[in-house]
Amino acid sequence: MHYIVFVMSVAVRFDGVVKEFAGVRVLHDVSFELAAGRTYGLLGENGAGKSTLMKILAGYEPLTAGALHIDGSPRQFTGSREAEAAGIVLIHQEFNLAEDLTIAQNIWLGHEKKNRMRLLDDAAMRAGAAQALEQVGLRRDPDTPVRRLIVAEKQLVEIAKALARRARLLIMDEPTATLTSGETETLFALMAKLKAEGVTIVYISHKLVEVERTTDEVVVMRDGRFVAREPTSSLTRHQMANLMVGRELSDLFPPKDPAPPQSVAPLLVVGGLDVPGWVEGVDFEVRPGEILGFAGLVGAGRTELFEGLLGLRPHRVRRLELNGRPTRIRTPRDAADQGLTYLSEDRKGKGLHVDFGLRQNLTLMALQRYARPWLRPKAERRALADAVQRFGIRAGSTRVRAASLSGGNQQKLALAKVLHPEPKVVVLDEPTRGVDVGAKRDIYFLIQQLAREGRAVIVVSSELMELIGLCHRVIVMRARRAQAVLEGTHLTEQELIAHATGTRH
Amino acid sequence: MPLAPATEARLGWTHLPGLGPIVGLALLCLAGTLLTPDFATVDNALNVLNRTAFIGIIAIGMCFVIISGGIDLSVGSMAALIAGAVILLMNALGEKGWNSTSVVALGMAAAVLLGALFGMAHGLLITRGRIEPFIVTLGTLGIYRAYLTYFSNGGAITLENTLADAYGPVFYGFFLGVPVPVWVFIAVALAGALILNRTAYGRYVQAIGSNEQVARYAAVDVDRIKVRTYMLLGACVGIATLLYVPRLGSASPTTGLLWELEAIAAVIVGGTALKGGAGSITGTVVGAVLLSVISNLLNLTSIISVYLNAAVQGFVIIAVAFLQRPRR
Numbered sequence: 132m133h134y135i136v137f138v139m140s141v142a143v144r145f146d147g148v149v150k151e152f153a154g155v156r157v158l159h160d161v162s163f164e165l166a167a168g169r170t171y172g173l174l175g176e177n178g179a180g181k182s183t184l185m186k187i188l189a190g191y192e193p194l195t196a197g198a199l200h201i202d203g204s205p206r207q208f209t210g211s212r213e214a215e216a217a218g219i220v221l222i223h224q225e226f227n228l229a230e231d232l233t234i235a236q237n238i239w240l241g242h243e244k245k246n247r248m249r250l251l252d253d254a255a256m257r258a259g260a261a262q263a264l265e266q267v268g269l270r271r272d273p274d275t276p277v278r279r280l281i282v283a284e285k286q287l288v289e290i291a292k293a294l295a296r297r298a299r300l301l302i303m304d305e306p307t308a309t310l311t312s313g314e315t316e317t318l319f320a321l322m323a324k325l326k327a328e329g330v331t332i333v334y335i336s337h338k339l340v341e342v343e344r345t346t347d348e349v350v351v352m353r354d355g356r357f358v359a360r361e362p363t364s365s366l367t368r369h370q371m372a373n374l375m376v377g378r379e380l381s382d383l384f385p386p387k388d389p390a391p392p393q394s395v396a397p398l399l400v401v402g403g404l405d406v407p408g409w410v411e412g413v414d415f416e417v418r419p420g421e422i423l424g425f426a427g428l429v430g431a432g433r434t435e436l437f438e439g440l441l442g443l444r445p446h447r448v449r450r451l452e453l454n455g456r457p458t459r460i461r462t463p464r465d466a467a468d469q470g471l472t473y474l475s476e477d478r479k480g481k482g483l484h485v486d487f488g489l490r491q492n493l494t495l496m497a498l499q500r501y502a503r504p505w506l507r508p509k510a511e512r513r514a515l516a517d518a519v520q521r522f523g524i525r526a527g528s529t530r531v532r533a534a535s536l537s538g539g540n541q542q543k544l545a546l547a548k549v550l551h552p553e554p555k556v557v558v559l560d561e562p563t564r565g566v567d568v569g570a571k572r573d574i575y576f577l578i579q580q581l582a583r584e585g586r587a588v589i590v591v592s593s594e595l596m597e598l599i600g601l602c603h604r605v606i607v608m609r610a611r612r613a614q615a616v617l618e619g620t621h622l623t624e625q626e627l628i629a630h631a632t633g634t635r636h
Numbered sequence: 637m638p639l640a641p642a643t644e645a646r647l648g649w650t651h652l653p654g655l656g657p658i659v660g661l662a663l664l665c666l667a668g669t670l671l672t673p674d675f676a677t678v679d680n681a682l683n684v685l686n687r688t689a690f691i692g693i694i695a696i697g698m699c700f701v702i703i704s705g706g707i708d709l710s711v712g713s714m715a716a717l718i719a720g721a722v723i724l725l726m727n728a729l730g731e732k733g734w735n736s737t738s739v740v741a742l743g744m745a746a747a748v749l750l751g752a753l754f755g756m757a758h759g760l761l762i763t764r765g766r767i768e769p770f771i772v773t774l775g776t777l778g779i780y781r782a783y784l785t786y787f788s789n790g791g792a793i794t795l796e797n798t799l800a801d802a803y804g805p806v807f808y809g810f811f812l813g814v815p816v817p818v819w820v821f822i823a824v825a826l827a828g829a830l831i832l833n834r835t836a837y838g839r840y841v842q843a844i845g846s847n848e849q850v851a852r853y854a855a856v857d858v859d860r861i862k863v864r865t866y867m868l869l870g871a872c873v874g875i876a877t878l879l880y881v882p883r884l885g886s887a888s889p890t891t892g893l894l895w896e897l898e899a900i901a902a903v904i905v906g907g908t909a910l911k912g913g914a915g916s917i918t919g920t921v922v923g924a925v926l927l928s929v930i931s932n933l934l935n936l937t938s939i940i941s942v943y944l945n946a947a948v949q950g951f952v953i954i955a956v957a958f959l960q961r962p963r964r
Contacts, residue, residue, distance in 0.1 A: 443852065467855040481853045484846045486913055495843055495854045502836040548854070 140329040141218050141299040142167040143188065145357075147197035150183055155537060157183050160197070161357045163350060165300075167202075170322065170332040172342035172363060174375050175352035176594070178538055178565045181335050182224075184352070185302045188333075189221035190214030212241070218299030222289045222306065228277045235260035235273035238292045263291035267321055282430075283314035290321065300331040307341060312632045319345055337593065339368040340628060353377050354567045368624075372596060376568055383572050384600035385579040390618075391420040396455055398587040399471065399556045403449030406432065406439030410446075411611045417556065417587040422578060424602035425591040426627050431608040433591045434476055437558050441466050441473055454555065467496055470555035474545055476564060476591070478538075482545040485534035489526060490515045492533050492544055497552040518547040523573055539570030546577065557581065560591040575601055595624050607631050656959060657906050657922040660952075664929050672936045682815060684925065684932050689817035690715075690876045692924035694895060695902035696828040697872030699920040702903050703832070704865045705845040705912030706762065706769040711873050712895035713780035714754050718877045719887035720784045720793045722747045726803075727796050736802035744806070747881070748874035754780075755870025759863030777896070785889045792888040795881065803882040817879045821921075824875060829917040831868075841865055845912030901949065902927055905956050927952070 143165040150158035158180045165171055175181045186192040188199065190208030198205050201217055208214045211221070228237050235253075238260045246252040260273035269287040277285060286306060293301055307315045322332060322345055336342050342349060343363060351358040351374040359374050366374075376383055397416035404413045409432040417423045425433045439446030442462045451458055453469050460466045463473070475481035483492050490511045494501055501507050501514075515529055522543045526536055533541060542563070549557060562578065563571045578601060582588050592598050598605050604618040607630040615630040617623075628634075668675035694711050701708050726743040730736070754776070761772045787793060795803065809816045832838040840861045843851040852858050881887070906923030908915025930952065931945045940948060 462857065463853060463855040464857050472855070473853070475853050480847075481849050484843060484850050486846050487843070491839065491843075495839070495851075495856070498836040498839055504836075505830070505834045506836065506839065552855075 140167040140331045142202055142331070143300065144200035144203075145184070145188075145197070146200060148184065148187065148194050148199065149196035150180075150187060150192065150355075151195045156355065158187075158194075158355045161352070161355075162197075163357050163360050165331060165333065165350075167331055168326070168329050169347045170326050170334060170345060172346035172349040173333055173335045173352070174339075174342065174349055174371060175358075176375055176568065176571075178354075178567055179352040179375070180355040181352055182304060183355075185221055185304065185333065185335065188214070188300075189219055189302060191221065215296050215298075218297060219302070220293035220296060220298040220300070221302040222286075222293060222304065224304040226285050226289055228285055228288060230278040231276060233274045233276055234264065234271060234280075234288055234291075237277055237288060238263060238273075238295045240292075242296065259295055260291070263295040264288075266294055267291045268317065283310050283317075286310065286314075286318065287321075298330065300333070301325065302333040302335070304335045305337070306334070307336065307338065312634055315341070315632075338628070339371050339624075342371070343368060351375055376596075378568075381600075383568070383575065383596075385576050387601075387603070388420070388579065388583065390603035391418045395419060397452075398454060400450065400452040401440065401448065402451070404436065404440060404446065405448070406435050406444050406446045409435035409444070409611060410439060410608075413608075413613045415606055415613065417589060419555075419585045419587055420582050421604070422582050422588045422590060422602045424598040424605035425589065425608060426593075426595065426598050426605050426631055427608035428631050429593070431631065432611050433608050434560055436608070437473055437560065437589075437591065441471075467552050467554070470553075471558070472496065472549040472552055472554040472556075473558040474549045474560055474562060476561035478541055478545055478565070483533050483541060483548070485532065485541075487533055489519075489524070489529055489531065489533060489536075489544060493518055493548055493551055496548060514551070518544075518551070522547045522577065537567075538565040539567050542566050542570065542574065546574065550581070554586065556587045556589070558589040558591065561593065562590060563592075563594070563597060595627050598622075598627065599624065609633050656956070657919050657926060660956075661922050661926045661929065664926060664933070668929065668933050668936070671933070671939070674936050675933065680932070680936075682818065684928050685818045685821065686815045687932075688924050688928040689815075689821040690880055691895060691898045691902060691928070692821050692921060693824045693872050693876040693879075694869075694899040695906075695920050695924045696824055696917060697869030698899045699828070699903045699906070699908055699915055699917060700832065700841055700865050701769075701869050702900070702908055702910060703845045703912055703915045704841045704862060705848060706862065706865065707900070707910075708758065708769065708773045708866065708869055709896050710754075710758070710773040710776040710780055711869070711899055712892035712897075713777045713784070714751065714870070714873050715877045715880065715892035715895055716887055716889070717780040717784045718747050718750050718754075718874055719881050719891055720787050721750060722877070722881060723793045723795045723885075723887055724787065726799050730796050730799050736799055739799060740803045740806075743803075743881075744878040747878040748871050751870035751872070751874025751877070752867045753870065754873075755867040756863060758870070759866035762866070763859035763862050781889065784887060784891070788888060790889065792886040794886040800882065800885040803885070805882075807879055807882040820875065820879060824872065825917055825921050832917055837861065837864065842913060846914070898927065899924075901953050905953060907956075907960065909960075 145161050145163055148158055148161040149156065161184060173181050183192065187194050190211040190213050206217065229240065235257045239256045244252045244255045257273050264271060264273060267287045267290050269284060269291065271284065277288065280288065306318060310318065326332060334346055346363045348360060349363050349366065349371060350360045353375060373379060395418045397418045400416040402414050405411055413436055427433045435444060438444045440460065442460050442465065451460065453471060458469060479485055493515050494511050501510050518524065519529065524540050524543045526540060533544060536544060563574050578588055578590065590598065590602060599622055604616055605622055606613050607615045607617060607627060609631055617626055674680060698708060722743045725746055726739050729739045729742065758772055758776065761767050762769050806816055811819055840856050843856055844858055844861060848858060902924035903920050904910060905926055906916065906919030908919060927949055930948050934940055934942050934945050934948065
């Protein structure tokens with residue numbers, strides 16, 4: 132058995148890289164180097180520009196200005212194929228596999244081997260695929276359709292695909308987000324092996340514990356700028372977090388108000404909620420003035436729990452009380468009418484009408500208020516002016532489409548929208564996704580303000596710092612169930628990760 | 637990570653599709669005036685508008701359906717079946733010796749009601765049955781026309797003479813010198829514009845077409861709004877049919893043939909995107925008028941053969957789509 136041989140590894144230098152999307156600058160003059168054969172942790176909050184920079188490196192996006200040097204010579208890739216030819220492969224967060232094709236077909240997709248008759252040489256491709264699978268330690272028949280694989284296996288197929296293309300620089304975007312702890316260990320072992328073979332690795336992750344374990348150096352980005360490159364061993368996790376946020380973490384969050392006492396009647400009581408396939412028997416309650424967090428890995432069922440509760444997915448619930456009264460919720464309309472609204476984590480797909488104006492977005496959930504029976508645009512415009520003030524939405528004009536706002540301002544508009552019906556209970560799913568640090572701070576203070584007004588606030592988040600900094604209590608979900616409730620001194624990053632990954636019982 | 641580029645707002649551009657058809661219509665009218673003295677006369681203008689009324693009224697309902705992200709291919713067959721059913725109903729009531737005026741009034745009401753019921757059936761199949769609107773209405777397109785052909789035995793269903801006389805003025809009558817169908821067309825257009833732009837329902841229709849998922853998450857009762865939209869179109873088909881029946885006083889298997897294409901074409905030429913989300917009633921009216929001005933001009937002049945009418949309209953539709961194609 133002979134393995135694919137890595138001739139040499141690859142070094143990269145970013146030189147003043149600028150990227151703009153339709154005039155909005157998302158990368159500002161980014162300059163740093165990646166030495167050949169080392170493993171780098173690329174850190175930054177959502178929206179820091181990590182993924183965009185890596186897409187430029189892997190040929191998916193052209194840069195607006197600046198230069199990219201590969202092994203000392205300037206390169207401008209016009210597509211991912213060119214980058215792959217140079218040995219640079221990006222493994223996307225959401226995989227790029229054709230589900231109905233087999234493992235072997237996926238591995239050779241776009242690079243199919245042909246025989247002398249110009250027909251596909253299946254035998255050669257199958258053999259090559261088998262070799263690559265052997266290398267990543269995946270014991271599967273190359274003829275298995277990808278659809279039948281579990282997520283961790285798909286991840287390995289992606290890596291095998293990269294190796295079959297002779298990757299010398301491998302970029303992995305949040306590779307462990309959907310893996311169990313055992314699968315994560317397998318991946319780390321593979322990364323060590325690849326490093327020994329001379330592959331340069333860029334590892335993008337939010338999990339500082341993993342970054343600390345697996346990388347030689349960390350590169351930190353913030354708000355589209357390069358912040359620091361330091362040997363991993365020279366930084367504590369706390370220092371990494373501070374570099375990502377750009378200030379002492381404690382300044383980012385408002386001081387916590389005391390949690391409402393147990394004697395206060397809860398605003399929302401949920402008992403025995405099942406969302407088939409996603410959530411089993413979850414119970415929780417939330418009081419006025421309380422900020423309740425939901426933690427868990429991707430796929431743990433957090434978003435699906437609330438989509439089920441709102442009737443957006445099939446669900447069963449044993450006990451449901453709003454404002455102390457038993458009730459039923461069949462549709463988001465039912466929920467809104469009873470004072471419960473939900474901010475989706477998917478801003479463009481479920482949160483905002485990006486083709487609509489700001490006014491139409493803001494008033495959509497409370498439109499009946501403006502219809503008597505004819506809509507009153509004047510009243511809507513007044514409401515928009517108020518919301519722009521209150522939520523600090525920065526827009527060139529109030530007549531633009533929502534698409535033209537920056538991520539942070541879109542998120543503020545989305546928040547204003549779900550708060551417009553004046554809900555008693557509001558569920559905010561990833562409230563600061565894709566938002567810069569300044570807007571994050573604004574949103575955190577807004578969330579505290581909502582709690583102070585006597586609303587019950589539920590925050591679903593993948594950012595542990597956010598949950599720790601903001602919430603009175605955090606429910607950790609794993610494998611469809613609420614595994615633990617953390618509060619007070621138990622509300623720490625280690626405990627959250629331990630319960631979310633199942634390494635603590 | 638904001639990967640999808642935040643495209644610049646170009647509200648200026650979104651107004652342009654509303655202006656484009658108007659400019660096109662103006663140019664066409666100018667050309668017509670220069671080509672033949674018969675074009676720019678009051679009689680001809682009223683004639684064109686009168687001919688536009690049926691398609692125009694249906695197109696206004698179709699505009700709502702298309703903005704909501706749907707489509708209805710069945711409107712021509714639906715019009716034929718409604719016409720046949722209403723004529724049979726009126727003849728039956730007439731035989732019982734009912735007074736002609738009330739029979740006609742009842743027949744007109746039945747046309748609108750039947751249209752709304754057909755629309756409701758479409759809406760329920762699409763929402764509750766979760767079937768693509770294209771498929772549902774492709775099915776009913778065949779069903780409606782087949783039933784009309786069956787009821788008429790392949791021939792025509794004809795309105796009794798006395799009833800036809802009583803019904804005549806609904807198509808042939810004038811009010812303040814303008815034909816009745818034109819008045820109805822104007823009324824439906826005004827109502828449509830008001831509903832689309834100034835009611836919560838109209839806003840919801842646009843929201844669903846722009847992004848159904850976002851609308852659902854924003855507590856919009858998507859299914860109910862969709863059903864109402866198909867009912868609205870059905871009612872419009874009913875109104876168009878009740879104006880059409882007295883014109884010939886009969887319904888046959890060729891009644892309303894290809895109306896669906898003409899109505900959809902009017903909506904598209906009027907600047908409404910076939911994928912839904914945004915559109916305008918004004919544009920739709922202009923689109924409908926524009927298409928009938930083309931055929932009117934071909935009739936009045938001999939530059940292009942009348943036989944090529946559909947070809948010219950086809951070229952116009954493609955040209956409009958070309959001008960409105962999304963920018964990369």
